[in-house]
Amino acid sequence: MQDQAVQPPEQGAEGEQKSKKQLQREKKEAEKAQKKQEHQKAQNAQEQQQQQQQVQEEDNCVGRYGDLNLIQSQERTNRKWIKVGDVDQTLVNQVILVRARIHNSRVKGKLAFLVLRENYNTIQVVAEKGEFASAKMLKFISGIPLESVVDIEALVKQPNKEILSCTQKVELEVRSIKVVSRSLPMLPFQIEDASRRITDFEDGVQEMKQEEPQIKQDKQEKQDKNEKQQIQVMLKTRLDNRVIDLRTPAKQAIFRVQSGIGLLFREFLVENGFIEIHTPKLIGGTSEGGTNVFKLKYFNQDACLAQSPQLYKQMCLMADYDRVFEVAPVFRAENSNTHRHQCEFISMDIEMVIKEHFTELLDLMGDLCIYMFKGIEKRYQKEIEIISQQFPFEPFKIPEPVLKLTFEEGVKMLHEAGVNQDPNDDLDTTNEKTLGKLVREKYGTDFYILHRYPKKARPFYTMPCHDDPNYTLSYDFFMRGEEIVSGAQRVHDPELLIKQIKEKGIAVEPLKDYIDSFRYGAFPHGGCAFGLERVAFLYFNLKNIRNACMFPRDPVRLFP
Amino acid sequence: MQDQAVQPPEQGAEGEQKSKKQLQREKKEAEKAQKKQEHQKAQNAQEQQQQQQQVQEEDNCVGRYGDLNLIQSQERTNRKWIKVGDVDQTLVNQVILVRARIHNSRVKGKLAFLVLRENYNTIQVVAEKGEFASAKMLKFISGIPLESVVDIEALVKQPNKEILSCTQKVELEVRSIKVVSRSLPMLPFQIEDASRRITDFEDGVQEMKQEEPQIKQDKQEKQDKNEKQQIQVMLKTRLDNRVIDLRTPAKQAIFRVQSGIGLLFREFLVENGFIEIHTPKLIGGTSEGGTNVFKLKYFNQDACLAQSPQLYKQMCLMADYDRVFEVAPVFRAENSNTHRHQCEFISMDIEMVIKEHFTELLDLMGDLCIYMFKGIEKRYQKEIEIISQQFPFEPFKIPEPVLKLTFEEGVKMLHEAGVNQDPNDDLDTTNEKTLGKLVREKYGTDFYILHRYPKKARPFYTMPCHDDPNYTLSYDFFMRGEEIVSGAQRVHDPELLIKQIKEKGIAVEPLKDYIDSFRYGAFPHGGCAFGLERVAFLYFNLKNIRNACMFPRDPVRLFP
Structure with missing residues (x-):
């Protein structure tokens, strides 16, 4: 398996008519090329012979380094590859096999040092000229580009002094090294540069305002004034080369935790008698009133993409x-270029019947949040540590029981702090954040619930309060002063629903199926929706929601 | 809480200019109406008095029946509602509270019999004229339309003779009955009719051919020749009134199992070190080559909906x-009106690195299937029983180890049975089904794997076999002769990938980000995709995939 991977030749399209002159010229050129080729061949043969001689003389490592053929299911040896993260003291003095990327490499005289990386784990590898590494092998090793994937057989050793720069505390002594897949030598940026601690500088750049939709161009900036010039990888570069950026340890950790958030969410709900549903994203007519929807042609009908599964999850009930x-994904054609808006994101939706009171729902959702936050803390200690190295954040404070404030109480706190806020209208982002700060100061929590929003701030399907029709049985949950959940008791009476639809100036006819679903016996019910990316983004204080989405979509980004 | 639910009055728009004549006429009419009203009032008062007298004389049940106000979180009593499915012998002689629909009701002299339904569970309720039910209360009960939602307080009793028609074997004796939400008296169809055993007749109607895209109109058909005329609810009617159809016991069970299939799928994968990802459904340019995609405008860019997460899941690797x-949902603008095609469905996608051989992947996927099938059988006995009452099916046979045949072996079996099949082209639906039958006869299995498909039948990202470039390292899984999974080892070499893209006549440029992702060190890998609805549809032999999708989308259906 030492040969170069077979690279299928690119075939050019030929077959056009050519002039006689052209043919003659080409013939001459061909002859010339042939002569040159023959000369080259002879020279190569000579060199090869010399090399082979040298190999026989010097190289005691033939067969222990080189490039593997393209892996194409040629054989199954059932050898066991060990994950870098699993290589520890228990394996000392054993020869093991790993497949990983070359994260770093340097050659110092007769020594080659490599750092291998698999996911967010790293390990030091040493090759010393001698029994296990010939000069040629060292040269081969030093020529492997960073990020290439290699198979390494190596002896696990206890190092003489502690290794600080790698996650694994043992060292590998190379026995063989085979390249599975070579990287191009030039990367769009270095993993190391993209892994640096996020600074206030970058924070500012990543905050995009609606007035300046274009993400600023990359810059190199003197970062650490006392030491050397460090390269700062800008968000646009990261997103343009997302596959490389996602390899950084923090991103590796973020998306592992995010997978876990979905898991914790499901665990709690299934345990509490919920089932998972799937509702269509292709919607006939308009979705929930029709503003900010992506429209498309569905065969010969007009369709749009679901802004939320709202109407369908209620119909399921x-x-x-x-x-x-x-x-599931939801779609918003909102032209907002901010740090927290996305045109496509994952909505974690919940809907349930209630017997009497919307606090049945509210209490359960509060418990769900606590379950998720505690679960993250318990299961992802390692990931939290890794993320905090790049995105420093203050631990997330959640005293129990969960703090609940009415919207009116929130407005009062803002007014007392001298902030303008209409008591009958929604909070804007600035006031949300201000209120978050005030709540943190007063109650010592990063998580709280605001309920009884004014009618004007909520959609048509929200149940009004029985004691004051200007307010609704609705609520938002906040993390670090930003909304992660929005929910309410819903209207289950078709006539009241129609009245509220009309009040909002929305056409009744396209909502017929939905309205009719309440005509044949309706259960009182309510629900809410979590933004998955928002949970991770705010839990870890990632500054920009794009850091919590693998392939984000905003008004200017549709690739990759 | 006895008053009628407050129905907000609809307000008509008035204020047009009126003629004098008109005003006079209206005045006269108003006077007339007023007189009539006064007369009516006097009469009503008299009647009311009489009624009140009667009530005082006869009705010992005042306050124990009536319509509840619209439930609007007025109070939280913390009373405990018991689920119909949980009412059993252990509760005999206790007074309990349930909230459920009226599934059936009849009054026989001094007795009222109700059947309550919650999810797929039913229970018999009796009200007998006497201490606990006045004549008025019985009349009230008999007037509640089917499908209305009621709160019933009742004594749990052991019945004199076994109740065969309900899932619960105890009986309820009414103490109070309050209507939470009334149904319209006329349903689009009766739940009972929609719950009948699916017959061959219906089977034939539900099978839609591409030549006849219009679903046939509803018909009533003499079904049971020996007894009475039974109403058959056709697929179109069911889908047009989906919320009612989904209430039938079989559908209640199907979608509970389907939620479980997703759960089993995740459980196995998480246990085996997989993480859940979310990739965009809004794709720049074209998706995987661009045929059969839904196109749309994304702000001022051209976009389409993802046909699969194929390219993105590979990039994640x-x-x-x-x-x-x-x-997640995937979208196919395919104009196919068949029993098994959908324009939007849930794809359960998997992608993983392999070390040497695509059987590493294949074996794991086989284990995953076994885990899911056994899990369904173990966890959903009750649901399986309920589904089989409407959709009779033969138990699903899965001998272990899972049968694996090469495509060539499959073609040979077809040829031996006298069936035409090009060894270098894909199987069509008919041949798939035929092969399924042949395999079942020969090997006694409803589940098998066919691998090494010809190159022509597979997409550009499929890795060719090292020993024969006309075949590929690909596979399909079959249930009852229909495909549920398609997968392969993928090409991880960018040059080979470009060559194969060109061979399929697909533009290279829109796939640049994808191709480039293999240039910086690539892991050998493979994966597959399960159609979620297909798994349920074929496991239970539901005849039509629309029976395994809550709100299906096909070329003619975009509502509800």
Whole structure:
């Protein structure tokens, strides 16, 4: 398996008519090329012979380094590859096999040092000229570009002094090294540069305002004034070369935790009698009133993309699935270029019947949040540590029981702090953040619930309060002063629903199927929706929601 | 809480200019109406008095029946509602509270019999004229339309003779009955009719051919020749009134199992080191070559909906997430009106690195299937029983180890049975089904794997076999002769990938980000995709995939 990977030749399209002159010229050129080729061949043969001689004389490592053929299921040896993260003291003095990327390499005289990386784990590898590494092998090793994937057989050793720069505290002594896949020598940026601690500087750049939709161009900036010039990788570069950026340890950790958030969400709900549903994203007519929707042609009908599964999850309840959830993309054609808006994101939706009171729902959702936050803390200690190295954040404070404030109480706190806020309208982002700060100061929590929003701030399907029709049985959850959940008791009476639809100036006809679903016996119910990316983004204080989405979509970004 | 739910009055728009004549006429009419009203009032008062007298004389049940106000979180009593499915012998002689639909009701002299339904569970309720039910209360009960939602307080009793028609074997004796939400008296169809055993007749209607895209109109058909005329609810009617159809016991069970299939899928994968990812559904340019895609405008760019997460899940692997899965909708603008095609469905996608051989992947996927099938059988006995009452099916046979045949072996079996099949082209639906039958006869299995498909039948990203470039390292999984999974080892070499893209006549440029992701060190890898609806549809032999999708989308259906 020492040969170069077979590279299938690119075939050019030929077959056009050519002039006689052209043919003659080409013939001459061909002859010339042939002569040159023959000369080269002879020279190569000579060199090869010399090399082979040298190899026989010097290289005691033939067969222990080189490039593997393209792996194409030629054989199954059942050898065991060990994960870098699993290589520890228990394996000392054993020869093991790993497959990983070359994260770093340097040759110092007769020594080659490599750092291998697999996911966010790293390990030091040493090759010393001698029994296990010939000069040629060292040269081969030093020529492997960073980020290439290699198979390394090596002896696990206890190092003489502690290794600080790698996650693994043992060292590998190379026995063989085979390249599985070579990287291009020039990367769009270095993993190391993209892994640096996020600074206030970058924070500022990543905060995009609606007035300046273009993400600023990359710059090199003197970062550490006392030491050397460090390269800062800008968000646009990261997103343009997302596959490389996602290899950085913090991103590796973020998306592992994010997978876990979905898991914790499901665990809690399934345990509490919910089932998972799937509702269509292709919607006939308009979705929930029709603003900010992506429109498309569906065969010869007009369709749009679902802004949320709202109407469908309610219909599921009317179809006797009494507790449902859905985790699925939703689509918003909103021209907002901010640090927290996305045109496509994952909505974790919940809807359930209630017997009497919307606090049945509210209490359960509070418990769900606590379950998720505690679960993250318990299961992802290692990931939290890694993320905090790049994105420093203050630990997330959640005293129990969860703090609940009415919207009116929130407005009062803002007014007392001298902030303008209409008591009958929604909070804007600035006031949300201000209120978050005030709440943190007063109650010592990063997580709280605001409920009884004014009617004007909520959609048509929100149940009004029985004691004051200007307020609604609705709520938002906040993390570090930004909204992560929005929910309410819903209207389950078709006539009241129609009245509220009309009040909002929305056409009734396209909502017929939805309205009719409440005509054949309706259960009182409510629900809410979590933004998955927002949970991770705010839990870890990632500054920009794009850091919590693998392939983000905003008004200017549709690639990759 | 006895008053009628407050129905907000609809307000008509008035204020047009009126003629004098008109005003006079209206005045006269108003006077007339007023007189009539006064007369009516006097009469009503008299009647009311009489009624009140009667009530005082006869009705010992005042306050124990009536319509509740619209439930609007007025109070939280913390009373405990028991689920119908939980009412059993252990509760005999206790007074309990349930909230459920009226599934059936009849009054026989001094007795009222109700059947309550919650999810797929039913229970018999009796009200007998006497201490606990006045004549008025019985009349009230008999007037509640089917499918209305009621709160019933009742004594749990052991019935004199076994109740065969309900899932619960105890009986309820009414103490109070309050209507939470009334149904319209006329349903689009009766739940009972929609719950009948699916017959061959319906089977034939539900099978839609591409030549006849219009679903046939509803018909009533003499079904049971020996007894009475039974109403058959056709697929179109069911889908047009989906919320009602989804209330039938079989559908209640199907979508509970389907939620479980997703759960089992995740459990196995998480246990085996996979993480869940979310990739965009809004794709720049074209998706995987661009046929059969839904196109749309994304601000001022051209976009389309993802046909699969194929390219993105591979990119995730190149970004060092070595085992990933995604459960998400995919979109196919295919004008196919068949029993098994959908324009939007849930794809359960998997992608993982392999070390040497695509059987590493294949074996794991086989284990995953076994885990899911056994899990369904173990966890959903009750649901399986309920589904089989409407959709009779033969138990699903899965001998272990899973049968693996090469495509060539499959073609040979077809040829031996006298069936035409090009050894270098894909199987069509008919031949797939035929092969399924042949395999079942020969090997006694409803589940098998066919691998090494010809190159022509597979997409550009499929790795060719090293020993024969006309075949590929690909596979399909079959249930009852229909495909549920398609997968392969992928090409991880960018030059070979470009060659194969060109061979398929697809433009290279829009795939640049994808191709480039293999240039910076690539892991050998492979994966597959399960159609979620297909798994349920074929496991239970539901005849039509629309029976396994809550709100299906096909070329003619975009509502509800």
